[in-house]
Each structure stands twice: as structure tokens, then as C-alpha cells.
Amino acid sequence: MEEDVINEILASYRGDRCELVPILQEVQENLGYLPEQVMAKIARFLKIPESHVYSVALFYAQFRLLPLGRKRVAVCRGTACHIRGAPEILKNIEKSLGIKEGETSEDLEYTLETVACIGCCALAPCIRINKDVFGNMTSQKVEKLFSSMSGRGKNGK
Amino acid sequence: MENKIKILICQGTGCVSNGSEQLYELLKINIEEKYHDKNIQLKRTGCHGFCQQGPLIVIEPEGIFYTKVKQEDVEDILKSTMGVIKPVERLLYVDPTTNKPVIHYKDISFYRKQQRSILHYCGVIDPKDITDYVGIGGYSALQKALSKMNPDEIISEIKKSGLRGLGGAGFLTGRKWESCKNALSDIKYVICNADEGDPGAFQDRSVMEGNPHSIIEGMIIAGYTVGAQKGIIYVRAEYPLAVKILKIAIEQARHEGFLGEHILDSDFSFDIDIFQGAGAFVCGESTALVRSIEGKRGIPKPMPRARTTEEGLWNKPTLLNNVKTFANIPLIINHGADWFAQIGTDKSKGTAVFSLTGKVVNCGLIEVPMGTTLREIIFDIGGGIPNKKRFKAVQTGGPSGGCLPAEMLDLPVDFDSLKQAGSIMGSGGLVVMDENTCMVDVARYFLDFNQRESCGQCIPCRLGTRQMFSILDDITQGKGRHGDIELLLELSESIKSASICGLGKTAPNPVLTTIRYFRDEYEAHILEKRCPAGVCSIRGDL
Numbered sequence: 281m282e283e284d285v286i287n288e289i290l291a292s293y294r295g296d297r298c299e300l301v302p303i304l305q306e307v308q309e310n311l312g313y314l315p316e317q318v319m320a321k322i323a324r325f326l327k328i329p330e331s332h333v334y335s336v337a338l339f340y341a342q343f344r345l346l347p348l349g350r351k352r353v354a355v356c357r358g359t360a361c362h363i364r365g366a367p368e369i370l371k372n373i374e375k376s377l378g379i380k381e382g383e384t385s386e387d388l389e390y391t392l393e394t395v396a397c398i399g400c401c402a403l404a405p406c407i408r409i410n411k412d413v414f415g416n417m418t419s420q421k422v423e424k425l426f427s428s429m430s431g432r433g434k435n436g437k
Numbered sequence: 438m439e440n441k442i443k444i445l446i447c448q449g450t451g452c453v454s455n456g457s458e459q460l461y462e463l464l465k466i467n468i469e470e471k472y473h474d475k476n477i478q479l480k481r482t483g484c485h486g487f488c489q490q491g492p493l494i495v496i497e498p499e500g501i502f503y504t505k506v507k508q509e510d511v512e513d514i515l516k517s518t519m520g521v522i523k524p525v526e527r528l529l530y531v532d533p534t535t536n537k538p539v540i541h542y543k544d545i546s547f548y549r550k551q552q553r554s555i556l557h558y559c560g561v562i563d564p565k566d567i568t569d570y571v572g573i574g575g576y577s578a579l580q581k582a583l584s585k586m587n588p589d590e591i592i593s594e595i596k597k598s599g600l601r602g603l604g605g606a607g608f609l610t611g612r613k614w615e616s617c618k619n620a621l622s623d624i625k626y627v628i629c630n631a632d633e634g635d636p637g638a639f640q641d642r643s644v645m646e647g648n649p650h651s652i653i654e655g656m657i658i659a660g661y662t663v664g665a666q667k668g669i670i671y672v673r674a675e676y677p678l679a680v681k682i683l684k685i686a687i688e689q690a691r692h693e694g695f696l697g698e699h700i701l702d703s704d705f706s707f708d709i710d711i712f713q714g715a716g717a718f719v720c721g722e723s724t725a726l727v728r729s730i731e732g733k734r735g736i737p738k739p740m741p742r743a744r745t746t747e748e749g750l751w752n753k754p755t756l757l758n759n760v761k762t763f764a765n766i767p768l769i770i771n772h773g774a775d776w777f778a779q780i781g782t783d784k785s786k787g788t789a790v791f792s793l794t795g796k797v798v799n800c801g802l803i804e805v806p807m808g809t810t811l812r813e814i815i816f817d818i819g820g821g822i823p824n825k826k827r828f829k830a831v832q833t834g835g836p837s838g839g840c841l842p843a844e845m846l847d848l849p850v851d852f853d854s855l856k857q858a859g860s861i862m863g864s865g866g867l868v869v870m871d872e873n874t875c876m877v878d879v880a881r882y883f884l885d886f887n888q889r890e891s892c893g894q895c896i897p898c899r900l901g902t903r904q905m906f907s908i909l910d911d912i913t914q915g916k917g918r919h920g921d922i923e924l925l926l927e928l929s930e931s932i933k934s935a936s937i938c939g940l941g942k943t944a945p946n947p948v949l950t951t952i953r954y955f956r957d958e959y960e961a962h963i964l965e966k967r968c969p970a971g972v973c974s975i976r977g978d979l
Contacts (some may be wrong), residue, residue, distance in 0.1 A: 300732035301715055305674065324459055326732075339734040339892075341716030342674055359637030359868045360794035362882050396718065396886070399676060400451050400638035401866075402488035402800035411677060413454035424914060 286318055290325050293423055295324045300336055313344040341396070349353050349384045349391035353377070353409050358397035360404035365417075370394065370407050372419045376426040443497040447560060449484030449646050450639075450678050451724055457492035463906040465509050465973075469761070470513060483636035483647020483682075485560035486802035487547055490530060495542060495560070501540035512942055533798055549576050549779050550817045552780070554788050555764045556804045559647030563826040564633055564682050565585055567689035570650040571638070576695055578767035583703045588618055590660040593816045595766070597774035599786035604630055604721070604759030605863040606939075607785070607852035613756065617663040618748035620754035625665035626751065627656050630726060630759045631672040631679070634656045636837030636886065638866030640790040641760040643802050645672065645679035648764065649686035651710060655763030656965040657695060658770060660707040663756050671726055673715065718836070718890035722938050723749070723757050725892070738893045759864065761790055781807030785851035795832075795868035798823050804874065812846040826871040830954070834863030836883045836890070837943030839950025840876060859950045861943065875972035876955040879911035883947035891940065898941030901932040905948060915975035917963035922952060 289306050293299045297388075303322055308314055314337055324328040337343045357369045374380055377390050384391040400406045403415025412423065441784060446452075446461050461481055469475055485493045488718065492506035494514065501524050503514060513525045518778050529538035530545050539545050553559075562569040570576070582591055583663040584645030617625065627905045629652060634639040645652065656668045672680055687709050698706045712730050721725045723745045729735035730750060742748075749755025765787060769777045781787050785807035794800045798820030805814060811831055817823065821837055830840040834852075839860035840846065852862050870879065888902035905928050908921055931946030936942050961967045966975050 294454055298730065298732040301729065303714060304712070305715060319619065336732070336734055339717065341730075343715065357837070358888075359866065359879075359882070360800075361635075363795055363870055363874050363879070364867065383667045395675060395714070396634065396890075397636035397638070397675070398450075399633065400488070400801075401637050401794035401868075402455060403451055403491075404794060404800075405456065406454070413450060415451065416452050 282315075282318075286321060290322070293325075294389035295325055297328050298390070300326060300333065302407040304333075304337060306308050308343060312348045313346055316345075330411075334340060340387070340392070346383065349390060351409055352391045352393065353407060354393050354395045354398070355407050355416065356398045356400070356405065357394045358399075358401055358404070361397075363394060366405040368419065369417045369422060371408065372422045373407070373426070376422060441498075442475070443498060444477060444479045444514075444518065445481070445482045445495040445560065446480045446613055447483070447485050447493040448493060448524075449491075450644060450676075451488030451490065451676070452491035453491055455492045455505075457506075459601055460492055460494070460506060460508060460511065460529055463508055467511055467515055469752050471686045472519065474681055475519060477518070480563050481589070482561060482565045483559045483566070484544075484643040484802060486556065486593065486643070487545075487799065488802065489800040493560075494528075499539045500543055502540070502545065504530050519609045524815070546820065547801065547803075550805070550813065551803050552769055552788055552806050553804045554780070555651070555761055556647070556802065559643060559802075562648065564647055564649050565685050567650060567693055570648070571693075572914070574771065575650050575767070575838070576654055576693075578770035579657055579695060580701060581587065582658045582661060583701055583705060584687055586665070589769070591658065592618060592650065594774045595769060595947075598769045598777040599774075599784075600762065600765055600769065600777065600780055600784060601683070601783075601852060602759060603761040603765070603789070603864070605861060605862060605976060607838070607862060608764055610758065613746060614662055616744060617665075617756040619752050622754050624753045625663055626755040627659045627663065627665045627668040628726070628730075628755055629656055629668065629760060629763055630757055631676075631745050631760045632714045632723065632726060633673060633676075633760075633836075633864060634721050634890075635864050635869045637794055638792045638864055639834070640802055640865045642679050644760050644764055644790070645676070645967070646682055650690065650855060651764040651767055652683075653686055653690055653696070655701065655709055655758075655766035656754065658766050659758070659763065661705050661951050663754070665756065666707055668707060669730060669750075670709060671712050671714055671720075672729065674713040677963065680711060680713060687711070695779045700723050711791050717892070718886075719938070719940050721860075722940060723939070725756065726757070730826060734892070737893050739895075739937045759845055763867075782849060782851050784853055784895050787849060787942045789865065789869045791865045793819050793867050793869070795867040796826065796871040797873065800952060805864045807851045808849040810847050810849055811841065814867065815846070819869065820873045822869070826873065828869070829872050830870045830872055830876065830879075832860075832868040832870065832879065832947075833866065834861035834946070835866050837861055837939065837946055838863045838866075839946045840870070840879060841950070842954040844954075859953060860946065870904045873970050873972070875913075875970035876882055876951045876958045877909065877968075877969050878970075878972045880948045880951045881906065881913050884909055884944070885938065887944040895935070895937040895941060897932045897935040898937070898944060899930055901936075902944050904928060905932075905945065909948070912959065912971040913968070913975075914960045915962070915966045915973070917959075919963070921963055922956070922959055925951065
């Protein structure tokens with residue numbers, strides 16, 4: 281299954297080494313992270329050393345080498361968010377979910393991460409859950425959002 | 438046609454997060470059910486700029502401006518649009534000084550003092566429909582350039598306009614183009630830097646989401662001028678909506694013959710691809726950006742090195758400009774260099790686009806002529822500081838910039854005066870801070886950012902920023918020591934002079950400016966173990 285997905289992705293590329301970043305992005309989009317054997321396979325496909333794939337994957341903030349939760353919660357750490365209380369929001373979410381920044385819950389339901397800036401600064405502080413942005417966050421909103429989300433797994437809005 | 442009623446609904450990231458997609462669907466259903474015989478056009482647009490008041494709906498031709506619209510308001514909006522009832526008062530923007538509702542957006546102070554040229558059509562046209570852009574004269578600059586101007590004429594026009602790179606450094610655009618045109622090579626590239634990595638800035642995202650064709654048109658003209666065949670838009674993967682809209686725009690431009698072989702039946706061929714940046718702030722630096730497209734780690738090339746315009750992507754001459762720089766090109770070609778040069782100051786021409794955020798009443802995206810003072814931006818357009826708090830500082834230029842105090846409020850905002858004040862123009866983030874913001878915490882915040890984003894190649898930046906961060910961290914925890922300020926200053930000087938790239942060279946700026954203008958706050962933390970703003974949790978606050 282995973283094998284098929286990877287083969288299908290690779291088939292749409294030429295095998296040029298400059299395609300490394302887009303390939304990693306597409307693989308991660310499909311699998312949620314970059315498993316070691318998949319990186320090895322990409323290295324063979326592009327005819328580059330495995331160490332090169334690994335070093336590029338480590339360099340960019342976007343890439344994950346461990347499986348992620350089904351819901352990726354990203355707390356914005358941008359300047360506007362910071363001065364409007366993002367550190368407090370992060371703490372609240374860490375408390376609600378019982379995991380720290382960078383961690384994934386054991387049931388693989390949530391991953392909590394921080395991002396440099398979502399670009400929604402006028403609605404600071406904001407967070408993103410998968411692809412949905414939630415602005416003007418408060419501790420009450422955090423509570424509401426995560427109690428409703430843990431219920432049926434339906435996203436908040 | 439003239440009197441056709443248009444309902445414009447903003448679909449920028451900010452408004453979408455407040456439910457504007459659902460509002461659009463609801464409006465559509467309602468119009469189809471109840472008003473299908475009326476001449477109403479429902480249109481999804483890009484960002485209006487006043488994101489904080491979103492979701493936003495504008496009713497044209499009158500320009501009625503509705504804010505914070507909810508699903509239950511849809512029926513009243515339609516009724517009032519059809520003239521059944523008056524404008525829906527509860528959805529109008531209330532002026533905070535007069536406490537009166539304002540009906541038309543042009544009368545709102547946030548918009549009244551702006552001069553929108555790059556943003557002029559953001560929030561007016563449908564970014565997913567190229568006919569809208571063509572309808573407002575889009576791609577006529579390309580037509581003019583290809584049929585009536587040769588590359589040298591274009592370069593001289595841009596030089597005459599005085600346009601400077603709006604990514605932050607402010608290099609003269611015409612000179613850059615000339616250098617790339619003069620580089621000898623059959624293969625050249627044009628890259629649009631849309632890797633808007635500054636935290637606290639979203640102006641490039643808004644232009645991409647609101648008027649993508651203006652960027653594409655600028656890039657095609659650049660390609661024709663310097664002799665490139667291929668363009669790449671390097672956009673952050675964190676901006677999924679911008680990526681989606683750009684993809685649609687490129688596809689439509691190809692279909693209409695503005696991209697591809699023999700553009701507009703000329704001999705010139707040019708195409709554009711999108712490359713998604715994978716999240717590294719340092720990739721805003723030209724050589725790092727180029728390396729990351731080549732599939733490598735995004736690490737800047739050390740000096741001395743050839744200019745990117747001579748040796749860039751795949752070692753070929755490469756023209757790299759920011760989103761807003763490209764968006765200005767069609768305007769200059771259409772209206773002429775003289776028109777452009779009359780906007781702004783002596784040395785900084787044109788307009789500046791800012792993301793105005795933080796502790797300010799009106800947050801959003803604004804555009805003003807270069808040389809507008811910080812006071813006008815923050816107090817006239819931004820409406821001042823909320824909750825009757827006192828203004829303390831404004832941060833410009835992101836992690837490479839600095840914090841300017843109240844004494845600097847009358848500083849005209851342009852490349853040179855900001856630099857003189859110890860900050861930079863940067864790509865356009867303006868974060869306002871009030872008395873409850875701790876300046877040492879802000880400095881710590883930026884150094885934390887910079888040390889995380891340091892690529893690790895050169896020691897001054899990799900270790901220096903880390904040391905500065907840990908000193909600042911200590912100070913905010915009440916563990917500051919005598920001499921820490923001097924140590925920070927000394928480290929700053931070494932990092933500035935010895936780092937390889939712009940990230941390192943500017944990384945100490947947030948610390949230098951906060952020490953320069955807010956030294957007393959540092960001293961309070963260090964000597965009195967006290968945070969005057971009450972932000973830092975220092976044990977046993979005195």
C-alpha cells in the first residue's frame with residue numbers, strides 16, 4: 281500500500297536531483313512523515329547518497345521523520361501572536377492535550393507543534409489545526425476547541 | 438452593466454478562518470432561490486486588508502462595507518442590497534472616535550489615509566478569474582512592453598522610476614535588471630521571492646491571494662527584459678491558499694497565451710513554475726534560496742561570490758525580486774516612470790505595503806506612500822492603541838529589524854531613515870507594542886527565532902546568536918548579571934561584522950535597538966530583578 285503510493289509519486293518525477301524537495305513534500309503530504317526506508321528509496325531514485333536526502337530532510341522545518349497525529353495543531357509563534365499571548369495559548373494547549381510542543385499523543389490523535397508565522401497576524405494569536413486557521417485565540421477558546429474536537433473528531437467549525 | 442450590483446466577499450486567509458467560505462455558499466444559494474431574476478453578481482475576492490474585522494463583504498457600486506458578517510446576517514444583507522431595507526446597521530464598522538457607524542469603506546479612517554496602488558485591486562477582483570484582471574487593464578503592460586518597448590527602454594523606464602527592491606534591502610531594481618540583462622548566457626532565470634519568512638508579516642501572501650496576475654505579469658516583463666525563458670515563484674509551503682491561487686492563475690495565463698511559446702504572437706517565450714519552500718527563514722537570502730531550488734540545504738554562499746544576477750540558479754544569471762517589486766512593474770510600464778517617481782520621498786519612491794499588527798486598534802494590510810510617518814500609520818490608519826494603553830514601541834523589519842520608541846513616531850518610513858534609526862524597512866511587518874509589552878522579552882523572542890533559524894554554517898551566527906539568546910533568557914528570568922548589557926553589545930558587534938550572510942549580520946538588530954532605546958528596562962531586569970511591563974515571571978518581584 282505504502283509502496284504503491286511511493287511508486288506512484290516517484291513515477292510523476294523525472295529523477296533529477298533538483299526534485300528532491302518537492303518529492304519529500306509530496307511523500308510527506310501522503311504519508312504524514314518521511315519513513316527511513318522511503319528516504320532510502322528516494323535516494324536510489326534520484327541517484328544521490330542517502331545521507332544527502334537525510335540532511336535535506338533535517339534542514340527544513342517542514343519535514344518530519346516520525347509519524348504525526350491525525351490532527352496537527354500548530355501554534356503560531358509570530359511576533360504579533362507572541363506579544364498578544366501566544367506563549368500562554370501554547371501552555372494551555374499543552375495542558376489540554378497532555379503533550380508538549382513537538383510531541384505526538386500516544387494514540388496518534390494529536391501532534392502539537394509551533395510555526396514561525398501563519399500569516400494571519402491581524403487575528404493574533406492564532407493556531408492552525410490541519411488546514412483550518414483559528415484566530416483571536418483565548419484560553420476559553422482553547423478549552424472549547426479541544427473538548428469539542430476530542431469528542432467526535434469532527435473539526436471545530 | 439454599470440449599475441449591476443456586486444457582492445464582493447473576501448476569501449483571504451483571515452476571512453476564511455472566520456467562515457467566509459460558508460458565507461459565500463449561503464449567499465449563492467439564497468441568491469439562486471430568491472433573487473435569481475435580479476442582476477446580482479456574487480464575487481469571491483482576495484484580501485481587503487482589514488482582516489481583523491472579517492469576514493468582510495462589500496456591496497458595489499455604492500461601496501457599502503459590512504464587517505464581522507455571520508451566516509444569520511445573509512438574509513438581511515440581501516434584502517438591503519435589493520433596497521427592501523436600509524443598510525444593515527449592526528454590520529457596519531463603528532468609528533472608534535466618533536462612535537458612529539460608517540457606511541462606505543472609503544470613509545473609514547483605516548482606508549481613507551491609505552494610497553493603494555499595489556493593493557488597489559486586491560479585494561476588488563476575483564483572483565481565480567483572469568478575465569477580471571484583464572477587465573481592469575491587466576496584461577496591457579505586457580502587451581505594451583512586447584510590442585512597443587525594447588529591453589533597454591524598459592530598464593531605463595524602471596531606473597527612472599526609482600523603484601527599489603521591496604523585499605527589504607532596497608537595491609535599485611533597474612540596476613539589478615540591467616546587470617542580469619548584461620550577463621552573457623543563453624539560459625537565464627527569473628525568480629519571485631515569495632518566501633515571506635518574517636514572523637508578523639503577511640503582505641506578500643495577501644498580494645498573491647488577492648491579485649496573483651499582477652505578479653505574473655511583472656515576472657513575464659522581467660523575463661522579456663533580461664532575456665530569461667523560465668520563471669519560478671518561490672513560495673512558502675505555509676501558504677496553501679496562495680499556492681493554490683497562483684497555480685490557477687498560471688494555468689489561466691497559459692491558456693490565454695500570456696505564458697508559453699510565442700507570447701502574444703511575439704518571438705518571446707516564457708513559462709513559470711511554482712516551488713514551495715519547505716520552511717527555512719534563511720532561504721529568503723538569494724544564494725540560499727537558489728540552493729534550495731537545486732535540491733540542497735538552503736545555506737548561503739560565502740563572500741566573495743558572484744552576484745546572483747551573474748551566477749544564480751544552476752550557475753546561470755538569475756533575476757530575483759520580491760512579490761511587491763514585480764507587482765509594481767505593470768503599474769510603472771502602464772503609467773510611466775514619472776507617475777511612479779512622484780509618489781514617495783526623494784530616495785524611496787512609490788508606496789510601501791505593511792502588515793500592521795500587534796497592539797493596535799485596526800490590524801490589517803495597509804499601503805502608504807514612502808515617507809509617511811509612523812505616527813500617521815499607527816494612529817491615523819491604525820486608530821492608535823486599544824484599551825487606552827500607552828504606545829511603547831513599533832517593531833519593523835522582523836527578526837532583522839528593530840524596535841523604535843515613541844520619540845521616533847515622526848520618523849518618515851522609508852529605506853534610509855529606518856536604517857539610520859537602527860532598524861530596517863524589511864519586507865513590511867509593523868508590530869505595535871504597548872506598555873504591557875516587555876522589550877527584553879521581545880529581544881529574547883527574536884534572538885530565539887534567529888538562533889533557531891541560523892543555518893549553522895558560520896560560527897559567529899550559529900554560536901553567537903545562541904549565546905545572546907541564553908544571556909537574554911537569563912535576564913528575563915531574573916538571573917541577569919552586571920555587565921550583561923555590555924556583553925550583549927560586544928557579541929552583537931562581532932556577529933554583525935563576522936557573519937557570512939544577511940541573517941547573521943542583522944540578527945543582533947532587535948537587541949541593539951532595544952538596548953539603545955529601552956536600556957532602562959534591561960537595567961530594571963538586571964539590577965532590580967523586576968519586569969516593568971509585568972511580562973517576565975521573575976521570582977520575588979520587588
